[in-house]
Amino acid sequence: MIVAERKPFEEIKAMLDGYSRILVLGCGTCVSVCMAGGEKEAQILATQLRMFYAKEGKDVQVEDDTIQRQCDREYYEVLKDKIDKYDIILSMACGAGVQLASELYENKVVVPGLNTTFIGIAQGAGVWDERCRACAQCVLGETGGICPITICPKGLLNGPCGGTNNGKCEVDNNKDCAWTLIYRRLEKQGRLDNIRKIHAARNYKVCTTPSRRVHTAYEKEE
Amino acid sequence: MAKSKFHEALQSKKFVITAEIGPPKGIDIDEMKHHIDLLKDKVDGLNVTDNQSSVMRIGSLPVCKLIKEAGGEPILQMTCRDKNRLALQSELLGAYVLGIRNVLCLTGDYITVGDHIEAKPVFDLDSVLLLKAVSELEQGKDFAGNELKGAPSFCKGAIVTPEANPLEPQLIKFEKKIEAGAEFIQTQAIYDLDRFKKFMDYAKKFNVKIMAGIVLLVSAGMAKYMNANVPGIFVPQQLIDEMASAKKGEGIKKGIEIAGRMIRTLKEEAICDGVHIMAIGREGVVPDILKAAGL
Numbered sequence: 001m002i003v004a005e006r007k008p009f010e011e012i013k014a015m016l017d018g019y020s021r022i023l024v025l026g027c028g029t030c031v032s033v034c035m036a037g038g039e040k041e042a043q044i045l046a047t048q049l050r051m052f053y054a055k056e057g058k059d060v061q062v063e064d065d066t067i068q069r070q071c072d073r074e075y076y077e078v079l080k081d082k083i084d085k086y087d088i089i090l091s092m093a094c095g096a097g098v099q100l101a102s103e104l105y106e107n108k109v110v111v112p113g114l115n116t117t118f119i120g121i122a123q124g125a126g127v128w129d130e131r132c133r134a135c136a137q138c139v140l141g142e143t144g145g146i147c148p149i150t151i152c153p154k155g156l157l158n159g160p161c162g163g164t165n166n167g168k169c170e171v172d173n174n175k176d177c178a179w180t181l182i183y184r185r186l187e188k189q190g191r192l193d194n195i196r197k198i199h200a201a202r203n204y205k206v207c208t209t210p211s212r213r214v215h216t217a218y219e220k221e222e
Numbered sequence: 223m224a225k226s227k228f229h230e231a232l233q234s235k236k237f238v239i240t241a242e243i244g245p246p247k248g249i250d251i252d253e254m255k256h257h258i259d260l261l262k263d264k265v266d267g268l269n270v271t272d273n274q275s276s277v278m279r280i281g282s283l284p285v286c287k288l289i290k291e292a293g294g295e296p297i298l299q300m301t302c303r304d305k306n307r308l309a310l311q312s313e314l315l316g317a318y319v320l321g322i323r324n325v326l327c328l329t330g331d332y333i334t335v336g337d338h339i340e341a342k343p344v345f346d347l348d349s350v351l352l353l354k355a356v357s358e359l360e361q362g363k364d365f366a367g368n369e370l371k372g373a374p375s376f377c378k379g380a381i382v383t384p385e386a387n388p389l390e391p392q393l394i395k396f397e398k399k400i401e402a403g404a405e406f407i408q409t410q411a412i413y414d415l416d417r418f419k420k421f422m423d424y425a426k427k428f429n430v431k432i433m434a435g436i437v438l439l440v441s442a443g444m445a446k447y448m449n450a451n452v453p454g455i456f457v458p459q460q461l462i463d464e465m466a467s468a469k470k471g472e473g474i475k476k477g478i479e480i481a482g483r484m485i486r487t488l489k490e491e492a493i494c495d496g497v498h499i500m501a502i503g504r505e506g507v508v509p510d511i512l513k514a515a516g517l
Binding site: 153154155156157158159160161162163164165166167170171179180182183184187192195196197198200201202204 | 303307329331332334335343345346347348349350351354365381383386387388390391392394395397398401402410453454
């Protein structure tokens, strides 16, 4: 899932400065699971903002709401009758959600409440680790299910660099060296031949942004 | 036919010696020029580092050109950290027309170990793919398969870390580097000759020249620091004790003695094909190391 973290309160305050009708809009999917921008976090932030404006003696109206998925048009339907009440929307979604909200409410200001960080996995309570860079050319079949593009900071495809140190990474010695992990797993599986041949360079053409994917069942006939 | 003076030395079966020039950060090159003049006739090649340790400095190529003009034999170090495949190939072609004929292909340290920690890390290619790119240029084709108007030819090198832990993944990569065209290998610093001999028992099976990396020790503290902090470096306790035994202010002298002794053993016992001396900021003492080695 997509993992994000809330922006610092100071930064959020600065973006909202000068507006008087604020909607803090939570997202009920990925960012809800990673406790950054779900219903609860939207409520907490809205309360925090109300307290701040009250203390400052400012007449600012702050409300919160949460829709199931900010990256999908149909979920915005529930906001139809009340969206005009606000002059700014603080979206607590990932960057994709913020952009769709912005596109749908062109006449309003939409600002992000989160920094979107990575695609990752839950690693126990309150901890998430990055696992995928969405590179559009998955090599996990060759590398024992360990992604060298993500786990190696250099994204090396042909083995470890000289900075690998007792199974740890030169960039951060608290982190594992991707290529030590890959080697160990393939060794255990008797599949080391997978990494003995020179791996071709990555093809960056296939991940030129912005990407679009159309499901074959929905392709329009020429 | 030899591709360069350095390549000729490698082919001659003599014990080959290279040293390293680290370009300065800034345009004051007096000290560097002094080091070039001091070393150029005493070694078979001078590596020029490429933004070493991810610290921005004068580039490797212009300094290689200065070495060439001074009558020395430059080895262009190229890392994949700061340049994509277009920039790397373009620089290789440029190097060739400037008379630079030796290239050492490296992945490069990560950005955050250096002095521009917010920069974008490139790593479009890796050391193996960079070697492959050089080999393809030599075949008259660029990395995308397009024809070149005139093909260059380089003596191609790479590095290996014989003390890496675990070693096996490192060796798989070493073999890929040879397959991609590496003709010579300069190793990370080695200090334990018995362990290095074991590595050489393996490495000798390949058609590649191996030059042992020699990093000058200047104190027992430096040795301990490297053991704790520098990946792939192992200084045995015996050498740490020997460094500690040096009189105050004579650490460098002891380090020179140790480096000289190691080089002499490597040469006399024909353990490897040569040495690559990295004096890291103390290039001025390289002639003393060579003298201590009886060279």
